[in-house]
Amino acid sequence: MSSKQSSKKASSSGEASEGNVPAPAVAGSVAGESYRGLRRVVITGAGTINALGHDVETTLNAFREGRCGITALNFRDVDRLSIQIGAQVHDWRPEDYFNRQQILLYDKFTQFTLLAAKQAVAQSGLSFVGALGLRSGVILGTAGGGLNTWDENYRAVYEEGKNRVHPFVVPKLMNNAAASHVSMEFGLRGPAFTVATACSSSNHAMGLAFQMIRSGAAQVMLTGGSEAMLCFGGVKAWEGLRVMSKDACRPFSANRNGMVQGEGAGVFVFEDYESARARGAEILAEVVGFAMSSDAQDIVMPSAQGAERAITAAIGDAGLNPEQIGYINAHGTGTAANDKTECAAVAHAFGHHADSLMISSTKSMHGHLIGGTGAVELLACIMALRDGVIAPTIGYQEPDPECGLDVVPNEARDAKVDAVLSNAFAFGGLNAVIALQRV
Incomplete structure (x- = not known):
């Protein structure tokens, strides 16, 4: 562990702890000290809903099995699209989780977020009452936001000729x-905002949450991201x-198209390690590094x-040294x-170590x-850090000489790794990479 990762103790701010959570080891702006x-x-809670499952356990099992969540799309006017496949969340019934008034307020991307956040907070065991709520916040990523709401209301106005829309649009x-709804649901009164950087939105959000806790500006952050673009207009x-x-x-794969x-x-609870x-919280992994860069070159070409x-x-x-990284979850769009x-980029960054590095795309x-x-x-x-299981790149059929890395083709692999990276590279040339290690 490097010295800058080590925890430094500071004098107490004098604020009483609540909810069995001690005051921050290093006081920041929230606690009123320099x-x-x-x-x-560290990460102490995780939640998700996606095409592979409605929770973390089901999703991780799908990773281990190399299961594909891509199916035929099912929504209005899909027959008018030339692209009719997607990784859609099936068997989604919002009424199983939200009342009628909430559904009127929540676009699908918000519904997904709240479900994942509730799972993450439940696993963490935290209650954001009193002082802890003041030292906790939420940063989430999304590119499209309420795209289903946009789609539905454009239809109402332009296709159906209606002159009024719902006041909550x-x-x-x-x-x-x-x-905002996550903040209200859990009483998070610290930093709260959304990051929109296309395909890097979640990584930017999680990186900023990491930096806030590391600097002492917050003690706990809910972070991650969501998207619900699978509607006619979105596709x-x-x-x-x-x-x-x-x-x-x-x-x-050489025949990718x-x-x-x-x-x-996906939503996570990031928390001060001390x-x-x-x-006595269960620690899933430690967040140890984050970096951003801009290509400043082209709006779509990486x-x-x-x-x-x-x-x-x-x-x-x-x-860390490059040789300590054992696995990269690639941006890997296909x-x-x-x-x-x-x-x-990976080959240049890692040099000879790239030959022994595992990299896969769960997309x-x-x-x-x-x-x-x-x-x-x-x-x-x-999963790679905790369980020693590397998720595969499924659908791999033909080697590509320009992608000559170990892409863990088609089958999950048992391998012990101590440190990993997660890559995200977005339109607009916005790059965000997170480093995690095993505790």
């Missing part, structure tokens, strides 16, 4: 809706880019140099532009959740 050092940050579709917009596959997502959209959410240890900078900086921020660029199973994708993919990183 910055004194860097705190360790704006608070239902706004990108910060999910973060039609992506069709226009001509990057979508009509049959399967095959990252790194594009990405496949998915939907769902507080988590003091209350840059190997920009991705490499983010990878290298995340490892450095974690105080497009030629991404896959070749990402493999080149081959749960699809590309756009702004929510990094959150679901973090589950594969936790």
Whole structure:
């Protein structure tokens, strides 16, 4: 453990602890004291809903089995689309989780977020009453926000000729809706906002949450992301880019032909290590590094140099050597532009160690959740560290000489790893990489 990861004790702010959670080991702006050092940050709760399952356990089992969640899409006017497959959440009944008034307020992406958040908080065992609520917050990522609400109301106005929409349309579709409702649901009165950086949204959100706890600005953060773009307008917009596959997502395979959209959410409880240890919490993994970079080059074409900078900086921020990284959950979209660029970035960043590094894309199973994708993919990183199981890249059929890394093809692999990375590279050239290690 590097010195900058070690926990430094500070004098108490004098504020009483509540809910069996001690005051922060290092006081920050929330506690009213100046910055004194860097705190360790751990994950003590996780929740998800996606095409592979409605909870973490089911999702991890699907990773182990190499199960594919990509199916035929089922929604209004799907027959008008040229792309008719996606990683859709099936058997979703919002009335099983929310009352009628809540459903009127919650777009699908908010519904997904709240379910995942409730799972994560339940696992963490935290109650955000009193002082803890003041030291806790939420940062979530999404690209489209309430896209289903947009789609439904555009139809009502432009197709059906209606002149009025529901008064809750704006608070239902706004990108910060999910973060705001999570804040209200759990009484999180600290930092709360939404990050929208296309496909890197969740990684940026989780990285910022990590930085807030590490700096002492918060003690606990709920973080992750969600997306619900699988509606007629959402898929039609992506069709226009001509990057979508009509049959399967095959990252790194020479015969890949594009990405496949998915939907769902992943939410985690990030917590100060000293507080988590003091209350005897189960620790899933430690967040040890985060880095961002901008390609500053092209609005859609990725840059190997920009991705490499983010990878290298995340490892450095974690105080690790490249040789200590055992697994990378790749961005791995299944497009030629991404896959070749990402493999080149990894090869350059790791040098000779790239030959022994495992890298896989779970998008081959749960699809590309756009702004929510990094959150679901973090589950594969936790599984690698905790269970020693590396999720595979399924659908792999033909080796590509430009993607000559160990992509863990088609079958999960048992392997002990101590540190991992999760990559996210977005349109607009916005890169975000998170480093985790086993505690």
